[in-house]
Amino acid sequence: xxxxEVIFGGVILGGLYALVAMGFNLQYGVARIVNLxxxxxxxxxxxxxxxxxxxFGVNPILGMFxxxxxxxxxxxxxxxxxxxxxxxxxxxxDQLEGETILATFGLLFVLRGAATIAFTANDRYYDYLGxxxxxxxxxxxxxxxxxxxxxxxxxxxxxxxxxxxxxxxALRALAIDPVGAQLVGVDVRRLSALxxxxxxxxxxxxxxxxxxxxxxxPAIGIEFTMKALVVVIMGGIGNxxxxxxxxxxxxxxxxxxxxxxxxxxxxxVAYALFLIVLVVxxxxxxxxx
Amino acid sequence: MAALLEAEGLSKAFGGLVAVxxxxxxxxxxxxxxxxxxxxxxxxxxxxxxxGTTRPDAGAIRMDGEDVTRLPNHLRVRRRINRTFxxxxxxxxxxxxxxxMAGVLYGAGERVPxxxxxxxxxxxxxxxxxxLKADRRLDQLTxxxxxxxxxxxxxxxxxxxxxxDEWLSGLGASELDGGMSVVWSLAARGIAVVLVEHVMTAVxxxxxxxxxxxxxxxxxxxxxxxxxxxxxxxxxxxxxxxA
Amino acid sequence: MVGEDKPFPTRAALAIGSLVTLVVLLAALPWxxxxxxxxxxxxxxxxxxxxxxxxxxxxxxxxxxxxxxAFFGVGMYTVAMLIKLMPLYATFAVALGVGALLAGVVxxxxxxxxxxxxxxxxxxxxxxxxxxxxxWEINKTHTMGRYVFVPFxxxxxxxxLLGLAVIVFFVGWQLRRAxxxxxxxxxxxDETVARQVGVNVPFAKVAIFVVSAMFMTMTxxxxxxxxxxxxxxxxFNPLVSFQVVIMAFLGxxxxxxxxxxxxxxxxxxxxxxxxxxxxWFSVLLGIVFMVIVYFLPRGVTxxxxxxxxxxxxxxxxxxxxxxPLVDAWGWMSRPIILPRGIAGAIEDxxxxxxxxxxxxx
Numbered sequence: 001x002x003x004x005e006v007i008f009g010g011v012i013l014g015g016l017y018a019l020v021a022m023g024f025n026l027q028y029g030v031a032r033i034v035n036l037x038x039x040x041x042x043x044x045x046x047x048x049x050x051x052x053x054x055x056f057g058v059n060p061i062l063g064m065f066x067x068x069x070x071x072x073x074x075x076x077x078x079x080x081x082x083x084x085x086x087x088x089x090x091x092x093x094d095q096l097e098g099e100t101i102l103a104t105f106g107l108l109f110v111l112r113g114a115a116t117i118a119f120t121a122n123d124r125y126y127d128y129l130g131x132x133x134x135x136x137x138x139x140x141x142x143x144x145x146x147x148x149x150x151x152x153x154x155x156x157x158x159x160x161x162x163x164x165x166x167x168x169x170a171l172r173a174l175a176i177d178p179v180g181a182q183l184v185g186v187d188v189r190r191l192s193a194l195x196x197x198x199x200x201x202x203x204x205x206x207x208x209x210x211x212x213x214x215x216x217x218p219a220i221g222i223e224f225t226m227k228a229l230v231v232v233i234m235g236g237i238g239n240x241x242x243x244x245x246x247x248x249x250x251x252x253x254x255x256x257x258x259x260x261x262x263x264x265x266x267x268x269v270a271y272a273l274f275l276i277v278l279v280v281x282x283x284x285x286x287x288x289x
Numbered sequence: 290m291a292a293l294l295e296a297e298g299l300s301k302a303f304g305g306l307v308a309v310x311x312x313x314x315x316x317x318x319x320x321x322x323x324x325x326x327x328x329x330x331x332x333x334x335x336x337x338x339x340x341g342t343t344r345p346d347a348g349a350i351r352m353d354g355e356d357v358t359r360l361p362n363h364l365r366v367r368r369r370i371n372r373t374f375x376x377x378x379x380x381x382x383x384x385x386x387x388x389x390m391a392g393v394l395y396g397a398g399e400r401v402p403x404x405x406x407x408x409x410x411x412x413x414x415x416x417x418x419x420x421l422k423a424d425r426r427l428d429q430l431t432x433x434x435x436x437x438x439x440x441x442x443x444x445x446x447x448x449x450x451x452x453x454d455e456w457l458s459g460l461g462a463s464e465l466d467g468g469m470s471v472v473w474s475l476a477a478r479g480i481a482v483v484l485v486e487h488v489m490t491a492v493x494x495x496x497x498x499x500x501x502x503x504x505x506x507x508x509x510x511x512x513x514x515x516x517x518x519x520x521x522x523x524x525x526x527x528x529x530x531x532a
Numbered sequence: 533m534v535g536e537d538k539p540f541p542t543r544a545a546l547a548i549g550s551l552v553t554l555v556v557l558l559a560a561l562p563w564x565x566x567x568x569x570x571x572x573x574x575x576x577x578x579x580x581x582x583x584x585x586x587x588x589x590x591x592x593x594x595x596x597x598x599x600x601x602a603f604f605g606v607g608m609y610t611v612a613m614l615i616k617l618m619p620l621y622a623t624f625a626v627a628l629g630v631g632a633l634l635a636g637v638v639x640x641x642x643x644x645x646x647x648x649x650x651x652x653x654x655x656x657x658x659x660x661x662x663x664x665x666x667x668w669e670i671n672k673t674h675t676m677g678r679y680v681f682v683p684f685x686x687x688x689x690x691x692x693l694l695g696l697a698v699i700v701f702f703v704g705w706q707l708r709r710a711x712x713x714x715x716x717x718x719x720x721x722d723e724t725v726a727r728q729v730g731v732n733v734p735f736a737k738v739a740i741f742v743v744s745a746m747f748m749t750m751t752x753x754x755x756x757x758x759x760x761x762x763x764x765x766x767x768f769n770p771l772v773s774f775q776v777v778i779m780a781f782l783g784x785x786x787x788x789x790x791x792x793x794x795x796x797x798x799x800x801x802x803x804x805x806x807x808x809x810x811x812w813f814s815v816l817l818g819i820v821f822m823v824i825v826y827f828l829p830r831g832v833t834x835x836x837x838x839x840x841x842x843x844x845x846x847x848x849x850x851x852x853x854x855x856p857l858v859d860a861w862g863w864m865s866r867p868i869i870l871p872r873g874i875a876g877a878i879e880d881x882x883x884x885x886x887x888x889x890x891x892x893x
Binding site for chain 1 (some may be wrong): 596598641642645647648649651652653655656659660663664666667670671685700770774777781810813814815816817818819821822825826
Binding site (some may be wrong): 342362374378379380390392395396397441442445 | 553715722
């Protein structure tokens with residue numbers, strides 16, 4: 001297999017990571033919640049897609065029209081019920097980060113445990129568009145290409161909303177300066193809840209796409225949370241285009257590593273990138289210094 | 290007398306805003322240097338640069354002949370430069386004496402054994418009339434007491450250059466007299482004091498020399514009476530039409 | 533805080549005496565307990581060391597470390613890998629060195645920057661090392677799991693853990709009387725002030741992080757002979773980090789002995805859950821933890837201290853039971869406050885409704 005094909009494979013994977021990271025970035029960058037249970041929503045959506053496909057033959061892409069709004073609602077509720085008390089109680093941003101880390105750490109084990117009870121710890125896989133597709137003279141699995149294209153559409157939509165709508169401008173203002181945003185009439189609580197919910201919705205979309213071409217089990221959440229964290233830190237907190245670029249980098253790095261070394265070392269690749277960022281550019285590769 | 294602390298051409302910009310622009314400053318042991326200027330003129334930033342709270346973009350700082358420009362905050366404390374903050378900063382859940390003890394233990398010069406640090410700290414608090422409040426926490430102290438505890442914390446590290454950021458502001462008339470005598474006694478024991486202040490009575494009474502800043506630059510320097518008569522200074526404070 | 537209280541040397545002697553007695557009693561337990569009791573005490577003792585060590589770092593600095601299982605696993609797996617090459621105690625020493633080195637590198641890299649980076653790094657650290665070890669064992673050594681068969685039975689493990697617990701308490705106790713301990717308290721409150729009293733903030737944090745990690749690594753190493761067969765998935769179990777955080781928060785972080793109070797209830801709970809509802813273990817543990825975070829931010833220690841204060845407070849009945857009666861009588865005999873009559877009341881309301889018309893007195 002030529003290197004260029006490996007890199008293309010990495011780009012496809014990276015598009016997905018970018019989507020995962022954008023959702024996390026909405027939750028962390030805008031709503032200021034470090035959600036360690038983020039990957040659990042991705043995992044749940046993957047299982048939802050799996051059951052809808054195997055039981056009722058629902059097309060996963062269509063199934064997203066069900067699971068994404070559901071995730072939006074669930075995350076909005078979580079923010080309202082679980083995060084608002086912490087946001088009220090915290091006096092500083094550091095304190096809020098600390099408390100939400102603890103609360104979502106607990107939530108992680110609740111969701112993961114519940115998923116293990118409901119779905120067992122076994123690896124799941126379903127065959128959706130597994131046939132090879134020839135593109136630009138290379139062969140890819142059709143489901144990967146579809147996942148990449150869908151991720152691209154969703155990511156572009158999110159970017160357009162953030163860039164060109166009133167809602168998006170308010171979100172970005174909140175990410176940069178919560179106090180200033182409040183002064184110009186942004187309802188911080190309401191908007192934070194919406195940003196958190198949007199983040200969860202993106203996680204669900206990403207989870208559905210993951211399920212179409214990777215096998216998964218209830219324990220995959222931590223790994224995706226970790227990767228989302230790394231990508232967000234690399235790309236800069238609150239910087240969506242940074243997330244996109246960093247996500248692609250992680251995907252390519254991972255693809256190269258699994259081709260040349262071993263496919264079981266994906267988290268080590270993420271950590272290596274994390275280390276480079278920590279040592280060279282602690283404010284993120286594209287962050288403002 | 291030879292200057293103890295010398296800063297040369299210090300500059301610092303935050304984004305497009307040049308907060309301090311090529312300012313030089315020197316202060317000798319036992320001298321009280323007044324640093325005045327309108328709000329936003331860069332006085333606190335200059336203090337931050339000297340104390341090591343922020344790093345300068347350009348310029349050099351020498352302490353006792355040694356270049357300390359690149360040294361981090363805590364090492365400048367050990368080179369005997371310390372400061373107070375405009376808004377008092379004190380650990381909220383520690384008592385006054387514990388905060389001061391930390392300064393005694395980590396300050397410049399010979400290391401003080403832990404068991405003695407408490408007595409040294411108590412002595413410092415006693416000098417500032419705070420011995421009875423030694424076990425109080427921040428929220429159990431009045432504003433003036435907080436300011437004094439912060440001074441004790443700075444003195445605990447045995448500084449020879451002390452940067453006071455509006456330490457006398459917000460005091461009533463009788464408290465001001467007390468505060469001024471404290472500053473005077475610091476100078477009398479040979480500490481070089483840089484006093485950022487808006488209270489002009491204190492500046493006139495305490496400072497042998499005054500430096501005026503406006504928009505990040507030094508616009509005047511000299512004995513207080515002379516400088517405060519200076520037309521440019523009046524303009525900086527009161528605006529063009531009044532000059 | 534200032535100096536020491538010397539008027540009651542007998543009190544200090546009493547305290548030391550009772551502590552020594554407690555340790556001796558604990559040391560005698562293996563000969564008094566059943567096998568099940570001993571294995572229970574082994575897990576209590578191991579979590580006691582982990583939790584108190586965790587609190588050494590996370591208590592004063594307020595940085596939540598999620599890396600406990602990484603160090604615990606490093607200790608355990610180092611012993612498992614080296615046991616065929618060298619004597620047991622030598623493997624312990626190597627494990628300790630590896631743990632300290634890992635903690636030093638992680639600390640230097642992440643503790644210089646914002647606390648967030650440290651938490652995130654620790655969160656995935658154990659998982660990453662597990663991946664690396666699995667890869668190494670499969671591709672390089674072609675072993676999946678290692679046997680640790682050494683004459684180091686539960687009693688010996690327990691006694692060693694007890695010794696480690698005594699040391700970790702002693703270190704924690706000494707830290708409260710030392711420069712570094714005070715510096716860490718100031719750092720936890722306000723790093724700017726810490727720098728301004730001359731503390732080298734990153735160094736202090738890394739130093740205590742390494743000390744804390746060494747205790748965790750040692751615990752993992754001591755626990756290795758407890759399980760005959762060890763693989764990376766077993767050694768690097770994220771649940772360990774989680775349980776330690778829960779125990780410490782349940783106990784409370786304000787006192788040195790606080791975290792210890794959380795250990796026994798949680799281990800009993802874990803045992804119960806694991807035997808009664810094995811599948812629900814992680815869910816229920818998560819719920820317990822969230823309840824603590826939301827409703828018990830100061831932990832059991834906080835409850836005890838509040839209770840103690842309430843007991844020590846003088847009952848607010850200085851005037852005896854007659855006091856309330858006098859008050860009630862006074863209230864009843866007070867003149868009704870309508871000096872201006874009903875008309876006055878109406879006038880007041882009118883003034884409020886129509887503020888522009890000045891009410892005439």
